[in-house]
Amino acid sequence: MPTQANSSEPPELGLSGRKIIYDEDGKPCRSCNTLLDFKFVTGKLTGAEGTKPLSAQAPAECLEKLGTGTVTSAAIGESSSKAYPKEDPPDVNQLGRASWTLLHSVAAKYPNSPSDTQKQEMKQFMTIFSHVYPCGWCAKDFEKFIKHNSPKVDSKEDLGRWICTAHNEVNEKLGKEKFDCDLWKKRWVDGWD
Amino acid sequence: MPTQANSSEPPELGLSGRKIIYDEDGKPCRSCNTLLDFKFVTGKLTGAEGTKPLSAQAPAECLEKLGTGTVTSAAIGESSSKAYPKEDPPDVNQLGRASWTLLHSVAAKYPNSPSDTQKQEMKQFMTIFSHVYPCGWCAKDFEKFIKHNSPKVDSKEDLGRWICTAHNEVNEKLGKEKFDCDLWKKRWVDGWD
Known part of the structure; x- marks a missing residue:
């Protein structure tokens, strides 16, 4: 069972059960992993997300929902002088x-x-x-x-x-x-x- | 103000205030109009959608929501032997x-x-x-x-x-x-x- 990424070795598997994909520079690839796994491997999971690892037997549609819906953050915030919806890049x-x-x-x-x-x-x-x-x-x-x-x-x-x-x-x-x-x-x- | 399309002349303007786009064969183009306007011009608006024309002064984001969210229908139904989510083509x-x-x-x-x-x-x-x-x-x-x-x-x-x-x-x-x-x-x- 994968745990929050905090050791020196980058984890091979994400919370979704999928293999974590890294770019050539060794950084996790955002557009190749689910958002859940990307947050997991970059240590950005917050609260319950990080402490409740998912069962490997969870149905695929639930994992997908978690990967694209539940943990998607889009808040209105100040950037430069304008306010934009702070949507993150797609997973x-x-x-x-x-x-x-x-x-x-x-x-x-x-x-x-x-x-x-x-x-x-x-x-x-x-x-x-x-x-x-x-x-x-x-x-x-x-x-x-x-x-x-x-x-x-x-x-x-x-x-x-x-x-x-x-x-x-x-x-x-x-x-x-x-x-x-x-x-x-x-x-x-x-x-x- | 446009009304439900039921005359012999195809309407020029949709409920969103945008010009209705027709394909070369004269049929309304689904991927060139909002879903709201497409339903309007094909006479497929149901209930309140059809009887409550929108103010031309309504904010663009509300019209967009109506065009892509509120009237989007996606029901589970039987087709052939399998059940698929009946998602319509994108507007x-x-x-x-x-x-x-x-x-x-x-x-x-x-x-x-x-x-x-x-x-x-x-x-x-x-x-x-x-x-x-x-x-x-x-x-x-x-x-x-x-x-x-x-x-x-x-x-x-x-x-x-x-x-x-x-x-x-x-x-x-x-x-x-x-x-x-x-x-x-x-x-x-x-x-x-």
């Missing part, structure tokens, strides 16, 4: 949700009969996406997926299903339920009613 | 938030001293982004911004400030407060404490 879960929202929506607006230029640009976009995505290990997984499953860009339907399949690969890896890709248009284009 | 505000989260985070992870390949790919990524972004008028605005402000890709700092400036252009257009770009690293890289 790995927030970043993932935001990015899937964009990718599925890009497919939803892709033409039914794209031009050659549009096809080429979409392939390039997905490839570069897998190079610049801010969570390194997620980016590598996506790059690997693309190598084995070249982006299907011949139509909206093809692209929508391709992204749905890519998302399901990640869902499977994270122990989440897979989505029925036959329903992708209801979820991302037309709505359910 | 223009949800899509915007998700995409800015990704773009700022991409800058946060961009190298301090990128290689020539990385610089070239980042320029391509931003350019293609402005072609494939699912809200057409937003995409055109971003394309125009890029034409007048070539992506600054020489370092993390350059890219972070460039995206901050791009975001502020949109904030200004939407009547939102601009962000002090001197603080971009606190918001998107390091956090506030």
Whole structure:
């Protein structure tokens, strides 16, 4: 069971049960870990968060909630002369949700009969996406997926299903339920009613 | 004051006061309008939503809440043999938030001293982004911004400030407060404490 990070050795596992990801400079990576684990490993857990380690058997959705919701801090504070909502950078879960929202929506607006230029640009976009995505290990997984499953860009339907399949690969890896890709248009284009 | 869309002429203005955006096929565009306006123009407002038109003087943040929060429906329902949370496709505000989260985070992870390949790919990524972004008028605005402000890709700092400036252009257009770009690293890289 992991405990609050206060020894000289950086911990390998976080409270979520996931491996802690460190950047090349040895610092914990914010966009590659859950917020809970990032706070844990940087010694920033406060009060009950730090003294109540989570059971490794806790359901994934509870751990995710803790990683993105419960301990998210966003207070109004003074910075320079202006007051901003002090939102912290997104953790790995927030970043993932935001990015899937964009990718599925890009497919939803892709033409039914794209031009050659549009096809080429979409392939390039997905490839570069897998190079610049801010969570390194997620980016590598996506790059690997693309190598084995070249982006299907011949139509909206093809692209929508391709992204749905890519998302399901990640869902499977994270122990989440897979989505029925036959329903992708209801979820991302037309709505359910 | 706009009223529930039930005449033969498609309305020009939504309840939010924004112009309703239609796709080329004449249908209202979901990813280019707020959810409130989309429901309004497709005649899907229910109960109080439809009978209580909003004052044009209502604060922008209230209208935004109505557009993305209050009337968002996400119920658990049966589809095929499985039960899915019936989340609807994102509206223009949800899509915007998700995409800015990704773009700022991409800058946060961009190298301090990128290689020539990385610089070239980042320029391509931003350019293609402005072609494939699912809200057409937003995409055109971003394309125009890029034409007048070539992506600054020489370092993390350059890219972070460039995206901050791009975001502020949109904030200004939407009547939102601009962000002090001197603080971009606190918001998107390091956090506030």
